[in-house]
Amino acid sequence: GENVEQHPSTLSVQEGDSAVIKCTYSDSASNYFPWYKQELGKRPQLIIDIRSNVGEKKDQRIAVTLNKTAKHFSLHITETQPEDSAVYFCARSRYGGSQGNLIFGKGTKLSVKP
Amino acid sequence: GAVVSQHPSRVICKSGTSVKIECRSLDFQATTMFWYRQFPKKSLMLMATSNEGSKATYEQGVEKDKFLINHASLTLSTLTVTSAHPEDSSFYICSAATSATNEKLFFGSGTQLSVL
Numbered sequence: 001g002e003n004v005e006q007h008p009s010t011l012s013v014q015e016g017d018s019a020v021i022k023c024t025y026s027d028s029a030s031n032y033f034p035w036y037k038q039e040l041g042k043r044p045q046l047i048i049d050i051r052s053n054v055g056e057k058k059d060q061r062i063a064v065t066l067n068k069t070a071k072h073f074s075l076h077i078t079e080t081q082p083e084d085s086a087v088y089f090c091a092r093s094r095y096g097g098s099q100g101n102l103i104f105g106k107g108t109k110l111s112v113k114p
Numbered sequence: 115g116a117v118v119s120q121h122p123s124r125v126i127c128k129s130g131t132s133v134k135i136e137c138r139s140l141d142f143q144a145t146t147m148f149w150y151r152q153f154p155k156k157s158l159m160l161m162a163t164s165n166e167g168s169k170a171t172y173e174q175g176v177e178k179d180k181f182l183i184n185h186a187s188l189t190l191s192t193l194t195v196t197s198a199h200p201e202d203s204s205f206y207i208c209s210a211a212t213s214a215t216n217e218k219l220f221f222g223s224g225t226q227l228s229v230l
Contacts, residue, residue: 043207043221100146100211100219106157
């Protein structure tokens with residue numbers, strides 16, 4: 001199908017713990033997988049992305065892993081902080097080289113408790 | 115990163131009126147712009163893809179006569195909600211991408227439309 005399945009829909013962690021959000025897809029043509037963070041009433045902000053020729057990418061406390069064979073990719077946030085609280089959306093490119101044409105997951109509301 | 119500006123941020127209108135929302139790419143030329151609709155606590159639903167100088171491509175179930183999209187230049191796309199009704203109340207958000215941004219999608223700040 002065209003959808004991206006994202007789990008969990010809500011996630012609550014203690015400050016300092018790690019958080020993991022997973023997305024699965026079925027279209028093997030997808031080759032670009034970004035993650036967006038959206039705070040309440042604000043625009044989604046790109047936080048990290050990965051292309052299908054790479055298995056893992058890390059940026060400070062945030063990392064993304066991609067298993068192209070199994071068609072799933074995950075966001076990992078380590079040492080969570082209260083300001084990480086937001087809704088996180090995964091996405092996949094609709095076609096190979098689709099220049100911004102993305103299909104989004106349904107989002108995960110992350111709450112980091114101090 | 116690339117900057118996408120969207121106006122207005124909030125609009126309240128009477129049922130039956132039309133509302134125009136503007137989306138501008140400020141520091142790059144956006145060959146492609148996208149319009150999304152987002153309901154509270156829900157995901158981003160793609161409404162249409164807008165390419166400069168050509169007709170927009172609408173997603174299944176989106177009324178093209180109700181949601182008019184114009185992409186007259188490489189830096190401006192507009193969405194007009196015609197004859198708005200209360201069920202059109204939603205958060206509308208545009209985004210832009212180009213080869214210069216290497217496929218990365220950048221979002222405008224969104225427009226909260228409330229139809230009375």
